[in-house]
Amino acid sequence: MHHRRTPAIAVFLTAAVLALGACDSGSSGAGSEPDKKAAPGPSVIAPGKPGETAATMSAEDAAKKRTDDDTPNSADFTYTQMMITHHAQALKMTGLAPKRAESTKVKRLADRISAAQRPEIGAMKGWLKNHGGAKKQPDHDHGTMPGMATDGQLKQLRAAQGKTFDELFLKLMITHHNGAVTMATDVLSDGNNIQVEEMANDVIAQQTAEITRMRKM
Numbered sequence: 001m002h003h004r005r006t007p008a009i010a011v012f013l014t015a016a017v018l019a020l021g022a023c024d025s026g027s028s029g030a031g032s033e034p035d036k037k038a039a040p041g042p043s044v045i046a047p048g049k050p051g052e053t054a055a056t057m058s059a060e061d062a063a064k065k066r067t068d069d070d071t072p073n074s075a076d077f078t079y080t081q082m083m084i085t086h087h088a089q090a091l092k093m094t095g096l097a098p099k100r101a102e103s104t105k106v107k108r109l110a111d112r113i114s115a116a117q118r119p120e121i122g123a124m125k126g127w128l129k130n131h132g133g134a135k136k137q138p139d140h141d142h143g144t145m146p147g148m149a150t151d152g153q154l155k156q157l158r159a160a161q162g163k164t165f166d167e168l169f170l171k172l173m174i175t176h177h178n179g180a181v182t183m184a185t186d187v188l189s190d191g192n193n194i195q196v197e198e199m200a201n202d203v204i205a206q207q208t209a210e211i212t213r214m215r216k217m
Contacts, residue, residue: 075190079183079200080124082145086115086180087124089148093157093173100164105217106169109210113173116206119130120199127195145178170214177214179209 090113097110149157151174160168185198191197 027088031051042172070192070194072193072196073191075187076196077128077131079187079191080196083180083183083203084121084124086145086176087121087149088177088182089154090117090173091121091178092154093149093169096157096165097169100158100161101169102164103166103217108164109214109217110169113210115183120203123199127199131193144177146182149176166217169217174211174214181211182206 094110094114097107101107101110153168155173157165157168157172181204184203187200188197191200
């Protein structure tokens, strides 16, 4: 009797081992927490808010945190307010081109700049309205905004005609665009709102391309 029962016991033990192995195998599936700890995904450095240190977390957690916390901060409001003023000066400059520029290329460039920046001003004003309006910020002197033309330079541009206008317009607008790219780059680092980030990326892409075009004229 003893020898007849041994195979049955062995079969039972083997089945138990296999069952345990199946449980272990199942625990290493995609939904297992231990397996996640054993094989973590790529880590990223997530910059903290002003005054906070950066944190190391998974790319998934960083994306989730970014999506969950989209509250505009002071950098978002400051950028939006300043860029509205910055764009407004560009429109003043492009508005002079139809009657004063000699080059058809300069006139077309001015038209493109106007066509792009006018709706951007509208979008930024809309963003401010949707987020509580223009919060009180320190007054921004034109001289503190990167790339802004001085009153004297604008006066020279208004008085210029023909090739002189074309040369001065391109010189001032390249500087103006570089300033806008600097401001947009800064808010990508310091801001927190995704919509402002998207608007800043658009400014960088568009104005960088226009700088390249103007330097070839």
